[in-house]
Amino acid sequence: MASKNKDIEVPENSNICIIGHEVIEKGYRVKDDRVLSLMRSAKQKLRMKLKNNRLYVCEHHREEYMKKRKGFERNLMMLAAMAAILFVVIFIVNVMSGDIWKILQSLLLGILIFLMVPIFLFFIYVPAIEEKMTHAREGKKR
Numbered sequence: 001m002a003s004k005n006k007d008i009e010v011p012e013n014s015n016i017c018i019i020g021h022e023v024i025e026k027g028y029r030v031k032d033d034r035v036l037s038l039m040r041s042a043k044q045k046l047r048m049k050l051k052n053n054r055l056y057v058c059e060h061h062r063e064e065y066m067k068k069r070k071g072f073e074r075n076l077m078m079l080a081a082m083a084a085i086l087f088v089v090i091f092i093v094n095v096m097s098g099d100i101w102k103i104l105q106s107l108l109l110g111i112l113i114f115l116m117v118p119i120f121l122f123f124i125y126v127p128a129i130e131e132k133m134t135h136a137r138e139g140k141k142r
Contacts, residue, residue, distance in 0.1 A: 016053045018127070019061035019068075027056035028065075028129040035125055057129050065129065072126040079120060083113045 014023045018030060030036070036055075043050055057065045087110035094106040 012051045012053070014051075014053050015056055017058040017061055018055050019057060019065050022058075024056055024058045026133055026135045027058040028062065028131075028133055030055035030057065031128045031130060033127060035122070036127055055127070059133065065126070069126045069128070072121075072124055075124060076121055079117050083117050086110075087113055 011023070015025070015027070016022070017024050017027060040050065087106075090106045090109060091103070094102040
């Protein structure tokens, strides 16, 4: 996620605001989900150093986070709808042509489109947060 403070060095095993990239004492904890697990496992497989930080959104950045999350959810719905419409249009046009090879090509293209949507969303992903603000606890791994 983009931030004005990207050049700030963050210590390992810290409680970090994902918007401001700063160490915090309390905030809204980021829900650990499959996407974050996938990102962590990809970093491990690529032998990148994991910082094992606990991810939060601080009160100061909550409004900015909410805008980003809402934008992500809107993009998710829009991309899924566009992929579905594109698949249906391509498939119908090729079925009307009557050529079996074109029908099979349209099915393969549709599968490719549906596989590309999650890849695009991976780059703009904004994780969900918990409803209640919590005090960040030192040493607690997620």
